[in-house]
Amino acid sequence: MGNVNRAILRGMFVMLLVICAALLAACAGNGDQGAAVDVTPKQVLLGFSQLGSESAWRLGNTKSIQDAAKRAGVDLMYENAEQKQEKQIKAIRSFIAYRVDVIAFSPIVEGGWDNVLTEARDAGIPVLITDRRIKTVDESLITGFVGSDFYEEGRKAGQFVLQKTSGESHVNIVEISGTIDSTPMRQRGAGFRSVLAGDDRFTILESVSGDFLRSKGKECMQALLAKYQDINVLYSHNDSMTLGALEAIQAAGLTPGKDIVIVTVDGEQAAIDLLKAGQINCVVECTPLFGDKIMELTKKLAAGESIPRDTYSEEKVFTEFDADLMDLPKREY
Numbered sequence: 001m002g003n004v005n006r007a008i009l010r011g012m013f014v015m016l017l018v019i020c021a022a023l024l025a026a027c028a029g030n031g032d033q034g035a036a037v038d039v040t041p042k043q044v045l046l047g048f049s050q051l052g053s054e055s056a057w058r059l060g061n062t063k064s065i066q067d068a069a070k071r072a073g074v075d076l077m078y079e080n081a082e083q084k085q086e087k088q089i090k091a092i093r094s095f096i097a098y099r100v101d102v103i104a105f106s107p108i109v110e111g112g113w114d115n116v117l118t119e120a121r122d123a124g125i126p127v128l129i130t131d132r133r134i135k136t137v138d139e140s141l142i143t144g145f146v147g148s149d150f151y152e153e154g155r156k157a158g159q160f161v162l163q164k165t166s167g168e169s170h171v172n173i174v175e176i177s178g179t180i181d182s183t184p185m186r187q188r189g190a191g192f193r194s195v196l197a198g199d200d201r202f203t204i205l206e207s208v209s210g211d212f213l214r215s216k217g218k219e220c221m222q223a224l225l226a227k228y229q230d231i232n233v234l235y236s237h238n239d240s241m242t243l244g245a246l247e248a249i250q251a252a253g254l255t256p257g258k259d260i261v262i263v264t265v266d267g268e269q270a271a272i273d274l275l276k277a278g279q280i281n282c283v284v285e286c287t288p289l290f291g292d293k294i295m296e297l298t299k300k301l302a303a304g305e306s307i308p309r310d311t312y313s314e315e316k317v318f319t320e321f322d323a324d325l326m327d328l329p330k331r332e333y
């Protein structure tokens with residue numbers, strides 16, 4: 001073997017040694033990292049499908065949930081369905097594909113959820129219903145509900161009408177209801193009627209749906225005013241529609257709160273301001289601020305614990321008769 005070949009071989013041998021040393025060092029490094037156990041607790045991942053952004057109430061609800069998730073250290077996958085059930089179903093399917101720990105959603109309407117919720121159950125993901133309810137033959141598809149007692153809200157509205165009109169021989173009522181087939185629409189209507197039923201002084205002239213939207217509340221009230229000259233009470237299922245209806249009443253030359261008694265549900269700041277100003281007579285509170293409760297229940301479900309079937313928010317009624325009306329603190333929505 002010549003000198004040149006020997007020199008080449010030596011060079012290759014040295015290079016091999018360098019490569020081996022580098023590989024050993026890399027392996028030793030990896031070994032150290034692998035030996036360290038990751039003790040960071042796994043964050044709970046919650047998929048939440050909001051139904052839309054139709055009102056100040058809904059915006060307050062979304063903010064409450066997003067803020068609460070941050071406070072609780074829950075990872076939130078948030079989807080807004082913009083008032084379309086198909087979009088909510090699609091969002092729930094994406095949460096299942098993503099294998100979130102818990103799914104929560106506020107169902108826009110009550111029917112049509114069984115298939116997608118069966119898929120969630122088959123994937124072993126617990127589902128929490130928030131704000132509104134669903135109609136299902138299989139109650140095991142959901143683990144629980146958090147939100148308001150809408151029937152009770154309707155009853156409170158009816159009780160105010162009874163109080164306000166005591167002494168009147170006949171009372172004509174118009175109702176602007178929420179989204180058809182939604183829980184608040186059904187239950188606020190039923191609770192209200194349960195209080196007035198059997199008292200023939202009351203006539204519900206007509207009930208129309210304003211879909212919880214301000215613009216539709218105005219349109220509905222315009223149509224009602226054109227049809228009936230003797231409306232005594234407006235019962236509106238949310239503040240957004242009420243604000244629209246008040247515009248129509250004023251445009252017709254009438255004074256809301258005086259010519260027509262106004263009863264509304266939610267308790268947005270704008271409605272409380274109008275109650276103080278005498279243009280609304282009664283505000284039944286429906287709070288959107290249950291984000292913290294959702295996070296508490298989500299963590300329990302992710303830990304495999306059971307939760308109560310129904311968790312209701314505490315709610316008040318604000319009326320023109322309240323002695324402390326002017327001292328009401330600022331609202332969060």
Ligand code: AHR
Nearest residue numbers: 054055057131184212238
């Ligand atoms: O489901 C709750 C209702 O939905 C609120 O009363 C209303 O403002 C919203 O659109």
